Amino acid sequence: MAQEQQEGVKGEEQDDLAPKTIDTLEIDLNNELTEEHEEETPDVDYSQLSKEQLVNLLENELATIREEGSGAAQLKKAESVARGVRTVLDQIKLKDREAALKTFVEETGGEDGFEYKYDAETQKIDSLSREIRGLKNAFYQSQEKEKEKNFNVKTALLGRLRALVDEEGTRETDASGLKSSWEEFKKIQEEWKGAGNVASPHNGTLWATYNALIDRYFSNRNIYFELKELDRRRNAELKAELCEKVEELGKSLESRPMTREILNEANHIFEEYKHLGPAPKEDQEKLWQRFKEALDVLYDAQRGQFAEQKKSMQENYEQKLKIYEAIVPFTTYNSGSIKEWNAKTKDIMAFQDQWVALKGIMPREEGKELSKKFWAALKTFFNNKGEFFRQLESKREQNLELKNQLCEEAEAVLAAGEDNPSTTQKVIELQKKWKGIGQVPEKFKDTIYDRFKKACDSYFDQKRAKNREVEEEFEQNLKLKTDLIERIEAAAKDKDESSLNLLSAFKSEWSSIGFVPKKDMQAIQKRYIAAINTYVSAIGQLSTKEKEQAVLESEVELVRDGESSRNLYRKENDIRRKITQLENDIALWQNNIEFFAKSKTSDRLKAEFERKINNALSQLDELKHQLTIIQEAI
Structure with a gap:
């Protein structure tokens, strides 16, 4: 009997490497499953977008990650878009500030006193970019905290398991003691299974230590070697059941399309497979190969969907081409009415919304060229509209002339030196007329006001005197x-x-x-x-x-x-x-x-x-x- 127990211990020592090798393979595959199949973010030329379009783009991305629960892939895509927009925004901000500085220098002759405040759309883009980046950071920070928590839990479990193994190897126990030890061991196994993932630098070490302690435990309990073999056979049965579940998912693709939910379910089953203990040595590799082949069926189906995506890309291209052709007439539009310009702007913005609402990607080269032409057409329309409103600026020059006349009249009253109700009423009427005149060019706003105020104040000061x-x-x-x-x-x-x-x-x-x-x-x-x-x-x-x-x-x-x-x-x-x-x-x-x-x-x-x-x-x-x-x- 003693000889049989020693042979059983020796057999277990030879099996020590098997679970470690399989777990290592499982960890590597898990990393592949989470990294290899992430959706690629298409290249977009953001430099062709207006500020309002950049705001809409970021708001759409923000709404998307909120609706889809801020998954890693969605957050990564949104952050990539925000980073691209930020690069373009930096160029826009630099250009706007340089233009404002140039105008300031031309008007004042120097840079002293120059102040520049970015417009509301620029600040909105900054705010949206920060919010997307904040959501991404919060997501990964929460993941890191959860992994750190799981690391502490698993470290504590290893300590309990190590103490149990040491106690098992140094003392003699009766049947009741062995039973309580076994119950504690199974409890530790269940708690380990319930603990989540940890950071990758610690994952391999924890799993290696965990499996080593499990093997030591079974080695110390050589008198119950048969119990270990039964447990391994049970693990083999459970792993075979998990293989069947993944195989059923593969068969279900005959009646339904491949979806992210199917992959998530497969990954959940894979987590169960990882946490099961080792199977008999002769079955371990066979079970793993069977499980891996079942997973490969799912990912082969996912790769097959890429061909369907090409068809969808072409359909998106054709739909966007129709939108582009619809806005081409807008590039030659002209009118003398603010109301008509605003109405036309509403129409073209509706086409822009349709363009942005088409979320699918297009063929790379054709799509890039079409996007360039579309945004160029929009830019032409808004340039024409801007020219119309620049002509309205001349009205401010007329207002400046009217206010200069009021200044001259107020200064004439002051020079006359008269102080009677009629002259006072005239100054008051001049003040009322001043309020009724619209705005003047910004660079004359303070000087013309100070001149008029000085004349009126001087009159009333003389009146008081x-x-x-x-x-x-x-x-x-x-x-x-x-x-x-x-x-x-x-x-x-x-x-x-x-x-x-x-x-x-x-x-x-x-x-x-x-x-x-x-x-x-x-x-x-x-x-x-x-x-x-x-x-x-x-x-x-x-x-x-x-x-x-x-x-x-x-x-x-x-x-x-x-x-x-x-x-x-x-x-x-x-x-x-x-x-x-x-x-x-x-x-x-x-x-x-x-x-x-x-x-x-x-x-x-x-x-x-x-x-x-x-x-x-x-x-x-x-x-x-x-x-x-x-x-x-x-």
């Missing part, structure tokens, strides 16, 4: 405003009584008080803002952002009530500088993220940079909101 009663009223207003500021400062010291309602009452009372002497205007305004700021800080239920908003609104209300807007101009410039700095920082951080390698350290660095970017984006939105409030006031 000649009216002593008005000056006395101004002095009284100064006293009233000073008293109000002192009450606000006193109220700020009592934080329990501070509230938004009382703040509104203070602001309403300030607005009800008239003008103050010009020499005191800036000082009293500065003191009022400081008092409001102190009072707002004393309101405990407001956040820091709400407090800043309340102070800013107070300054805007001052300007609307006729106070000096000099402080708001300074604040506007400060906000613009902060916005520019934040945009530069965000672009730099986003660029740095692209250069990080795939590792645990780089993941932490990426997370830190992404946190910085999110904080900066939040600050950027708040600054832009403040800038909008200021611009509406001034």
Whole structure:
């Protein structure tokens, strides 16, 4: 009996290499199944797309990966499209900025003071690209975390298995002890089977260690060698059943087409096959070859579908050719009506939507040429439309001439030195006419406004200087405003009584008080803002952002009530500088993220940079909101 047990142990030691070899083959095939059959992303010439088309393209990709559950293949394709679009966008941004700088230099004679803000479509493309990249990164990060979790689980299971093997080899047990040991061993096997995949650098080592410990366990239990043989026979039966399932999938292709769901089911069966223990040595290789041949039938069927794809590519080409032929007449369209141009634009955009909606690929060379012609035709139409709207710019020149005439009339009234109701009414009428005239060229916007405002302000300043009663009223207003500021400062010291309602009452009372002497205007305004700021800080239920908003609104209300807007101009410039700095920082951080390698350290660095970017984006939105409030006031 002892001799038979020793021969059984020796036989098991000779079988040690078999499961390792098969598992290694299974791991290699699994990698092939997940990598070899990924769909190829067709080459697309994004440089022919307009910004709006690039936005539509990225939105479609984003919708696709959301609808299909953000699988690896879909995410990879979407990220590839986003990367291609980003390259084209960088060229567009550079071209737009250089054009704006050139125009600025031609108008001003130098680059000092040049600022450029990208349009909404460019920012939208940036945002969509980041969102796609964020979804892809989140997907792979979650996979990595899951693999790391599985690695820890399997490492712990190996520790339990190793302790069980060591205990089994160093102590003598009775039948009950052997039974409990066997139950623990089967429990570890089930938990191992339930654990998911781990990162490939650890996968081979874990499987090798796992199989080695299993063999050691059975070797230590040589008295129950027959039990091991029975288990191997059972594994052979289970593997044969799995072979039959994959073979049935292959037979089912006679009545249904090959789909991704079929491949997913086959891969799921393959995972079950991997987690089964070894079969008898004489059956192990035969079973594996049978299973592999069954899988090959499925993938041969998938490759056969490529021929069908060629037919589909030709059909897509013919459909897109009809769309191209339909938009050719648009290249010679002309009209003098904005409404007609917009209607025609709606029509051609419908054709563009049809083009984009055809998701299938076309033959490479023919498709590339057709796409080039299609986007060129679109570009011609929009160039013609742009020329029409450029002619409308001449209307702004006429508005500039009208506003120059109003400036001359206001300056003539000022030069006459008259101060009576009729001249005052004339200046007011000039101001009303000014508001009724449309926009002027951007480069003259500030200078023409400053000229007109200076003439009107000078007239009313002279009017104030000649009216002593008005000056006395101004002095009284100064006293009233000073008293109000002192009450606000006193109220700020009592934080329990501070509230938004009382703040509104203070602001309403300030607005009800008239003008103050010009020499005191800036000082009293500065003191009022400081008092409001102190009072707002004393309101405990407001956040820091709400407090800043309340102070800013107070300054805007001052300007609307006729106070000096000099402080708001300074604040506007400060906000613009902060916005520019934040945009530069965000672009730099986003660029740095692209250069990080795939590792645990780089993941932490990426997370830190992404946190910085999110904080900066939040600050950027708040600054832009403040800038909008200021611009509406001034």
